[in-house]
Amino acid sequence: MSGVTRRQFIKIGAATAGAVAVGSGLTTRWWGLDGDPVANPGTDGDRVVPTFCELCFWKCGVLAHVKDGRVTKITGNPAHPLSRGRLCPRGTGGTGLLYDPDRLKRPMLRRDKRGEQVFEEVSWEEALDFTAQRLLNLKDRYGPESLALYSHGYGGSWFKHLLKAYGSKNIAAPSYAQCRGPREVGFQLTYGSTLGSPEVLDLENSRVITLIGSHLGENMHNTQVQEFATAIDRGATLIVVDPRFSTAAGKAKYWLPIKPGTDLALLLAWMHVIIAEGLYDKEYVDTYAIGFDELKEHVRDKTPEWAWTQTTIAPETIVETARVIAGGRPASLVHPGRHVVWYGDDTQRSRAVAILNALLGSYARRGGIFVPSQMALPAYPYTAYQGHPKAPPDRPKDQGYPLADEVLASGLCMASIPGTASYDIKGWLVYGTNLLMALPQPERTKEAIQALDFIAVVDVLPAEIVGWADVVLPEATYLERCDDIDNPPWKVPFAAVRQEVVPPMYDSKPGWWIAREIALRLGLSDYFPWKDSMEYAMQRVHAAGYDCDVLRTTGVVVGKARPTTIEDGLVPKFATPSGKIELFSQRLKDAGFDPIPQFTPPDEPPAGHFRLLFGRAPTHTFGRTTNNRFLSEVYSQNELWLNAQMAAELGLKDGETVVAVNQDGVRSQPIRLKSTQRIRTDCVFMVHGFGHDAKGLRFARNRGADDSRLVTRIKTDPIMGGTGMSVNFVRVEKA
Amino acid sequence: MSRNKRYAMVVDTRLCVACKACVLACKGENAVPDGYSRDWLVEEVRGWFPHLSAENRSERCNHCAKPPCVAACPTGASHVEDGGAVLVTHDKCTGCKACIASCPYDSRYPHPDGYVDKCTFCLHRVHAGRLPACVEVCPTFCLHFGDLNDPESEVSRLLRGRKSKVLHPETGCEPNVFFLT
DSSP: OOSOOHHHHHHHHHTTOHHHHIIIIIHHHHHTTTSOSSOOOOTTOSEEEEEEOOSSSSOOEEEEEEETTEEEEEEEOTTOTTTTTOOOHHHHTTHHHHTOTTSOOSOEEEOSSTTSOOEEEOOHHHHHHHHHHHHHHHHHHHOGGGEEEEEOSGGGHHHHHHHHHHTOOOEEOHHIIIIIHHHHHHHHHHHSSOOTTTTOBOGGGOSEEEEESOOBTTBOOHHHHHHHHHHHHTTOEEEEEOSBOOTTGGGOSEEEOOOTTOHHHHHHHHHHHHHHTTOSOHHHHHHHEEOHHHHHHHTTTOOHHHHHHHHOOOHHHHHHHHHHHHHTTTSEEEOOOSOOOSSSOHHHHHHHHHHHHHHHTOBTSTTSBOOOBOOOOOOOOOOOOOSOOOOOOOSOSSOOOTTOOSOOHHHHHHTTSTTSSSSOOOEEEEESOOHHHHSSOHHHHHHHHHTOSEEEEEESSOOGGGGGOSEEEEBOOGGGOOOOOBOOOBSSOEEEOOOOSSOOOTTOBOHHHHHHHHHHHTTOGGGOOSSSHHHHHHHHHHHTTOOHHHHHHHSEEEOOOOOOSGGGTOOOOOOSTTSSEESSOHHHHHTTSOSSOOOOOOOOOOTTOEEEEEEOOTTOOTTTSTTOHHHHHHSOOOEEEEEHHHHHHTTOOTTOEEEEEETTSOBOOOEEEEEESSBOTTEEEEETTOOBOOTTOTTTBTSSOOSGGGOOOOEEOTTTOOEEOTTOEEEEEEO | OOTTOOEEEEEETTTOOOOOHHHHHHHHHTTOOTTOOSOEEEEEEEEETTEEEEEEEEEOOOOOSSOHHHHHOSSSOEEEOGGGOEEEOGGGOOOOOHHHHHOTTOOOEEOTTSSEEOOOTTHHHHTTTOOOHHHHHOTTOOEEEEETTSTTSHHHHHHHHSOEEOSOGGGOOOOSEEEEO
8 A cells, every 4th residue: 555545645636736646646546446455454574473472471372473673463373282373362462562652661760769750761781780789789788688579471580590599589479479379279288289370271171160250251361261162162061150240150051149258158068069969079089089078077067058148149059050060070170260369268268179179070180170291391501509598588477378389479578678577678679560559558568668778670661660669670572582481381291482573672671681681790690601592592492302493483392292181091199298189188287277178257348338359351461451552442441340239329320430448548549430230239340450650651541440559458368378359348439 | 256255254152252352353464543443342231130141242344245335335435345245445435434324333434544444354364265363363263254155164054053143134234244142
């Protein structure tokens, strides 16, 4: 479509410049208008570069189409086991991140108080020298353990390595204690293994899928949604337990609008029915599990009638769904969820999910939980880390979440408030995580930051946390950099490469370069012996015996499938103390916890208040994508879901602007009300990730409301320190 | 090239999760300008708590067999292309918007470059043996495209085997986008 269109021609004519246009050969075009009705937009580009996505953390293989040096579109890589040629909206909209005009463009040093968002652009040399000097000071004054790294995203690996070389083990991600941690501990205790990410769920072969608060479809992990849809297409029965009529509930045969906070009661009642009616997989339980007799005794009085009083789910519904769940076994999967930090009893609830799956015999079974295989990829032969760093101060001094198996991001934040932990954290390195939205109680996070000696932020966009940094180090986006090889445990072993599609824009730099430059200034050059990340990645690929050129051309190498289920010939092994599935957990008992989950009723909302629930929209990953123009165009702001009857009683109308005020008087930003039949009368819901106030986020700023500032209270999981966040109550007022 | 074909799209509403990957893929594929889209999602929820049902539909131009937009077009820019796809020849379009007014499905928009734009069934891809971008990207496999004149095509088989509907059949436009319910 070079040249002048007819529309423009008319405009030009009106501007009395027609003679020029006619003279330029437009006349022939005028009479040849029927030429090409099927116009090719030409977005396939002149070259295609395979890499993997970073719009969320599923890491789907993508193909970036490049034309004249510009990425025109992103499509799924058909060869990649996680995308299978298809993508979610976020991955498809990845160019909106690359070409976001609000990106961090140059290194910056803070020139006012922390949080005032006043910075001066400086050279990389100055920013890196400053950072290195501060890190050396920290080490001299407080020891290397005083530095903490918060990291989310695949490029964080370079900084984790940097921190270990520096001498600190204080590496945490909110994806543990603020997300899937309780689930991992619950499954570890039961099966001796975690579910990981991507979760090792064989959804596509499930005959019955039970979702508990997990809103697949709104939570848009690509492979999982693909398999979910495939299962539905194959006629799987869907049971959805959710206070809200989610997208998934709209596809369910049974929607159980449970009272929030009572899922564990329902799970125990389901076990009661399945055991009392002899519907469990007796042979499987006899072969692989211990503690059945104790479990049977434990759930004897957890009748559907008892659960009804807690959950508001009718006893006959509980019985009927229990029979449906058992009827589908072993291809009956009770989905373990992902973000499970809700009420503080989350490890026990996850344990109950794990135990119920064991009764169904769905672990290591087709259509259940599979046992993954992973492509062997030797670690880079680094120099061993020196010294003996102190254990992280992320647990309270007196009582310490004994079964946490990762560092708690919330705990490191607490330890930054002087005198609260075994030793103080004095410096933060923040990579790719907006802690002011990712951690609960943002006012406490700000208090912790104010007490620090030093805080550096590495990020792509000027999220809220950037405004609190002493030094801002602008990273290149995932399309502009090479990171480590990705080889997660999955149905088939595979290894995928992230490579530079286009050179970094502005003065941004890849994370590996930033980490390496800091290391060189800290005298840690021995730990970064490679010249760039591609050399590093290809060394690993080469050492594993794969062809580097093939990997870079195809984006992924897929190994030979191994048995992942008993049906395939797998002999399951359980890395628990007993070597069996532990329905009864001696480890929990020894640590002073219930060896089989016990239900504790949740707090009731104060009069006139609703429990605040939050979740996801398919187009967004937390607050990371809300400034992406493409994604924001189709989902620009969140809404507050309120039951229509409640809205009418409050005199509130659908679509009007309201404010949520929590039990501590904290007010949300103005948010549009969604008065709906799709939610219970005792709770409200909003999508997380909106309500940004960072000055630099021009598209996302002041759109919708931020749930995390309403999370002034938490209930901490006593087993592993997860921060239960669905324990806040709000009233709803006209704005 | 394919005068005896009848292109159609079949949308399985049971599978669709209204994620809008189709919208973004179309925008990328066809360089649709900011603020516009050729396809969109409708989430229809019926009933009262707790007796609710939902239907998700990925919608676009219906490429009607009797397209009112073609009849309304004064310049012949809107026309029926091979396979029955309704297209707009950009160079012939004056941007008068008569077609926009005539479309019962509101599936057209005025492109900032001065012509009216809409879904093309990605004929530029179809002619190269590929599927429309929205069909290719869909993570729930809810979109299907093919030739209804071929009884063995996937779309023909789906429409034979499942209950389906079209939108606003009362208009008599004979849409070629079908929804499995």
